[in-house]
Amino acid sequence: MGRSFPSELEQMVLLAILRLGREAFALAIVRELDRAAGRSVSRGALYKTLERMEAKGFLTWTTEEATPDRGGHPRRLFAVTPTGVELLRTSRDALMRLWDGLDPILGERPA
Numbered sequence: 001m002g003r004s005f006p007s008e009l010e011q012m013v014l015l016a017i018l019r020l021g022r023e024a025f026a027l028a029i030v031r032e033l034d035r036a037a038g039r040s041v042s043r044g045a046l047y048k049t050l051e052r053m054e055a056k057g058f059l060t061w062t063t064e065e066a067t068p069d070r071g072g073h074p075r076r077l078f079a080v081t082p083t084g085v086e087l088l089r090t091s092r093d094a095l096m097r098l099w100d101g102l103d104p105i106l107g108e109r110p111a
Contacts, residue, residue, distance in 0.1 A: 005091050006058075012037055013049055014058060014088055017078050024078045025064070026050075050078060058084035 006014065016032040017024040030046055033039045041049075053059050059080050066074040080088075 003090060003094075004087075005094065006053075006087055009039075009041070009045070009049055010053055010058070011088065011091060012039060013046065013053070014080050014084050017059065017080050018085075018088075022077065025075045026078075029078070053084070057081060058087055 012033055013029060016029050016036065019036070020028050020032055026043060026046060030041055030043065033041050050059065050061070054061065059078050061076045061078045063074045064077050066072045
C-alpha cells in the first residue's frame with residue numbers, strides 16, 4: 001500500500017499552524033492562509049479540516065482561557081504533532097522529486 005499524502009488544504013493549514021506557533025487559533029490561521037497563500041477559507045471549512053486532521057493524529061489543540069475582549073469565549077490553540085511534521089516532510093520530499101528537472105518546461109520564477 002502506498003503512502004498517504006495530505007490534501008492541499010491540509011498541507012497549507014499545517015504549514016500555517018507551524019508559522020503561527022503559539023498564536024495558531026482559527027481566525028489567525030484563516031488570515032495566514034489568505035496572507036501567505038492567497039487562499040480564502042471559510043471558518044466552517046477550516047474547522048472540518050482541523051477536526052479531520054486531529055482525528056488522523058496530525059495536530060492537537062488546547063483551550064485558552066476566556067477573556068473579556070473575546071466576549072468571554074475561550075479559543076482553541078492548535079499545534080502540529082510530530083506525526084504531522086513527518087507527514088509534511090514526506091510530502092515536501094515527494095513534491096521536490098516531482099518538481100526536479102522541470103525548470104526548462106515551467107520556466108524560472110522571476111526574482
